[in-house]
Amino acid sequence: MLRRATTLLTRSTIPLRARPFSTDVAETAPADSTFSDAWKKVVPHIDPPRTPLTFMKPRPVTPSSIPTKLTVNFVLPYASELSAKEVDMVIIPASTGHMGVLPGHVATIAELKPGVMSVHEGADVTKYFVSSGFAFIHANSIADIIAVEAVPLDRVDASLVQKGLAEFTQKLNSASTDLEKAEAQIGVDVHSALNSALTG
Amino acid sequence: MASNAAAPFWRAAGMTYITYSNICANLVRNCLKEPYKTEAISRERVHFAVSKWAEGKPEKPTVRTDTPEA
Numbered sequence: 001m002l003r004r005a006t007t008l009l010t011r012s013t014i015p016l017r018a019r020p021f022s023t024d025v026a027e028t029a030p031a032d033s034t035f036s037d038a039w040k041k042v043v044p045h046i047d048p049p050r051t052p053l054t055f056m057k058p059r060p061v062t063p064s065s066i067p068t069k070l071t072v073n074f075v076l077p078y079a080s081e082l083s084a085k086e087v088d089m090v091i092i093p094a095s096t097g098h099m100g101v102l103p104g105h106v107a108t109i110a111e112l113k114p115g116v117m118s119v120h121e122g123a124d125v126t127k128y129f130v131s132s133g134f135a136f137i138h139a140n141s142i143a144d145i146i147a148v149e150a151v152p153l154d155r156v157d158a159s160l161v162q163k164g165l166a167e168f169t170q171k172l173n174s175a176s177t178d179l180e181k182a183e184a185q186i187g188v189d190v191h192s193a194l195n196s197a198l199t200g
Numbered sequence: 201m202a203s204n205a206a207a208p209f210w211r212a213a214g215m216t217y218i219t220y221s222n223i224c225a226n227l228v229r230n231c232l233k234e235p236y237k238t239e240a241i242s243r244e245r246v247h248f249a250v251s252k253w254a255e256g257k258p259e260k261p262t263v264r265t266d267t268p269e270a
Contacts, residue, residue, distance in 0.1 A: 078243060114224050131228040132221045149225040149240075151232060160231045182213035186220060190227045
């Protein structure tokens, strides 16, 4: 039974033709050479059309040493708040708690809860209240943060927040169906997050 | 694959993530100070008409709008 043990142990455990992971994308966009050659034969005086792949910027390489700055892309559906901005740290309100992201952070996908996001660049701190969204932190110290609504804290009206909080706490107590309870709970969560953002 | 990790309360109540996210965004917009609030609300207005088609012809459209009837 153990006669073949040595053969089994020394055999390589990696399958012979291991498929590459989808995260190891080629660094330069491939241009289809057979297509361009066939095109040039038929229409030599016009440049071959570009394919969608050639328009895409190749994924930036994961550097071997940890970069000194984090590149942040912070986008909203209607505007790009920060676009490839180099910062020291961002603190994002993930659903698992406030998470500080430094350059060299492990690749993470975090769902955001309503809360304050702060961007630290040297001595400046810019704070935004984010309604909800996602943060994608890549292995090459690029962070893509997407939110539906994000406002600087000085645009929030404290009295409206208090009114909303009171109204939704009231609705939560009087809610009957699951859906009403859920909506009231969301209202309470968002308003209390706004409240603590204004006071904290 | 792990079976149903504890679903968030809104998922358990039958709400999708997009609905949750839109509700949160609307609540935040309603708590803004004046010029920003009207700007945000007017930015998010939608107006569209949907009609079902039957036998190659459109039926009466349902109009969904946030703009007040003029």
